Amino acid sequence: MARSLQFIGGTGTVTGSKYLITTKNNRILVDCGLFQGLKVLRERNRKPLPLSPRSISHVVLTHAHLDHSGYVPLLVKKGYSGEILSTRATKALCGILLPDSGRLQEEDAHYANKHQFTKHEPALPLYTEKDARHCLKYFRTVEYHQNIKLSKNISFEYFRAGHIPGSCIVKFNLGGETVVFSGDLGRPINNLLPQPDRVTDADVLVLESTYGDRVHDREDPEVLLERLINKTVQRKGRILIPAFAVGRTQEILHFVIRLKKQNRIPQIPIYVDSPMATEATRVFLSFSEENRLTAEEAADMRAHARFVDTTEESRALNDSKESAIIISASGMATGGRVLHHLEHMADVPENMVIFAGFQAAGTRGADMVAGARQIKVHGRMISVRAEIQCLDVLSAHADADEIMQWLGGFRKPPRHTFITHGEPQSSEALRKRIQSELGWSASVPDYLETVSLDRL
Numbered sequence: 001m002a003r004s005l006q007f008i009g010g011t012g013t014v015t016g017s018k019y020l021i022t023t024k025n026n027r028i029l030v031d032c033g034l035f036q037g038l039k040v041l042r043e044r045n046r047k048p049l050p051l052s053p054r055s056i057s058h059v060v061l062t063h064a065h066l067d068h069s070g071y072v073p074l075l076v077k078k079g080y081s082g083e084i085l086s087t088r089a090t091k092a093l094c095g096i097l098l099p100d101s102g103r104l105q106e107e108d109a110h111y112a113n114k115h116q117f118t119k120h121e122p123a124l125p126l127y128t129e130k131d132a133r134h135c136l137k138y139f140r141t142v143e144y145h146q147n148i149k150l151s152k153n154i155s156f157e158y159f160r161a162g163h164i165p166g167s168c169i170v171k172f173n174l175g176g177e178t179v180v181f182s183g184d185l186g187r188p189i190n191n192l193l194p195q196p197d198r199v200t201d202a203d204v205l206v207l208e209s210t211y212g213d214r215v216h217d218r219e220d221p222e223v224l225l226e227r228l229i230n231k232t233v234q235r236k237g238r239i240l241i242p243a244f245a246v247g248r249t250q251e252i253l254h255f256v257i258r259l260k261k262q263n264r265i266p267q268i269p270i271y272v273d274s275p276m277a278t279e280a281t282r283v284f285l286s287f288s289e290e291n292r293l294t295a296e297e298a299a300d301m302r303a304h305a306r307f308v309d310t311t312e313e314s315r316a317l318n319d320s321k322e323s324a325i326i327i328s329a330s331g332m333a334t335g336g337r338v339l340h341h342l343e344h345m346a347d348v349p350e351n352m353v354i355f356a357g358f359q360a361a362g363t364r365g366a367d368m369v370a371g372a373r374q375i376k377v378h379g380r381m382i383s384v385r386a387e388i389q390c391l392d393v394l395s396a397h398a399d400a401d402e403i404m405q406w407l408g409g410f411r412k413p414p415r416h417t418f419i420t421h422g423e424p425q426s427s428e429a430l431r432k433r434i435q436s437e438l439g440w441s442a443s444v445p446d447y448l449e450t451v452s453l454d455r456l
């Protein structure tokens with residue numbers, strides 16, 4: 001049985017995850033993500049895939065983040081009409097994230113055309129909100145820890161990844177050959193989500209390496225937030241937290257609400273200003289089996305945050321100079337309402353912008369964390385004078401030590417491990433570590449590389 005694996009994304013970058021398994025009768029696309037960040041990467045979204053979408057038999061998603069699911073509407077638009085398999089929470093979250101992604105692309109294209117700062121005339125969205133809603137019809141949800149048959153010899157099983165609600169590790173059985181995709185691995189220590197499941201065996205492993213060259217701060221995130229918030233309020237500044245709508249927003253809310261209840265920070269308002277984050281919080285709280293909150297903590301999340309609804313209310317937030325915590329998306333400041341807040345808040349030295357997770361190369365977030373004194377927002381240069389902080393400790397990704405710990409669950413080494421989903425230096429660092437500490441065979445595949453799963 002000739003089986004192969006092709007890396008159509010998630011190589012040399014943390015975005016664009018798409019892995020194609022080809023067997024005699026099936027073509028399974030594992031994840032279907034958008035490229036984000038650097039322009040050279042984003043342009044790949046507009047290039048044709050190396051295969052016809054119609055020739056794909058199944059799409060299996062690890063989780064709802066756009067860099068794993070954001071290409072689905074385009075795949076369907078280009079003719080894919082098979083099933084898109086996911087967990088229930090992933091489907092619910094895709095139901096929020098994908099239409100939002102379509103809407104943002106329409107808005108960006110409209111804005112670019114209106115202000116004519118595009119070189120492509122006219123700017124076109126990759127897909128629209130309507131396209132995104134349409135693709136949701138193709139989703140089929142399955143449970144964790146069940147053997148899902150795709151054809152006579154091919155099946156897969158979802159394990160919990162503990163990265164965001166609904167997130168999975170996927171284990172395929174391809175006619176006796178097992179291939180495991182780690183997806184995005186969560187952390188063994190997480191206040192809100194279950195721990196990643198242990199996986200004990202794989203013939204071939206495809207492993208993420210977002211933090212392959214780093215370990216997270218072991219400081220308590222609550223203590224860190226307490227210190228940064230108090231410091232900013234003392235100098236009469238405001239706090240802007242660009243946060244991913246799914247997972248991170250809820251985690252930060254959980255911490256700041258607790259800090260406020262315990263009077264460890266002043267009684268300042270906490271705003272969630274992202275319609276998507278508001279929706280994601282609703283979904284998060286409705287899948288109680290996907291989170292570890294007590295009933296009281298869940299009720300606090302609903303009661304103590306002010307969820308900003310309309311754009312008028314959002315703009316009004318910038319009329320006030322009073323100290324407040326504004327949590328807004330997107331997490332890497334690549335789009336969304338957070339941009340309007342940056343326009344008003346970034347040039348005020350008393351303010352603080354706290355980035356709360358990985359900032360991919362080429363994003364405004366990465367530039368600001370690296371110390372950029374100016375950023376471009378909506379075609380206009382803005383001075384950065386606010387204090388910029390980045391809390392890696394809030395990451396939803398396992399760090400290098402935690403990945404190694406998870407690999408410790410394997411009873412015997414996979415025949416080969418492919419290191420993906422990382423900037424080149426992270427993937428390379430993890431490869432070296434896996435080879436030297438575990439003695440496993442491991443490599444970092446190139447973009448569009450195809451490997452035979454039979455000859456490994």
Ligand SMILES: [Zn+2]
Pocket residue numbers: 063065068163184
């Ligand atoms: Zn993710």
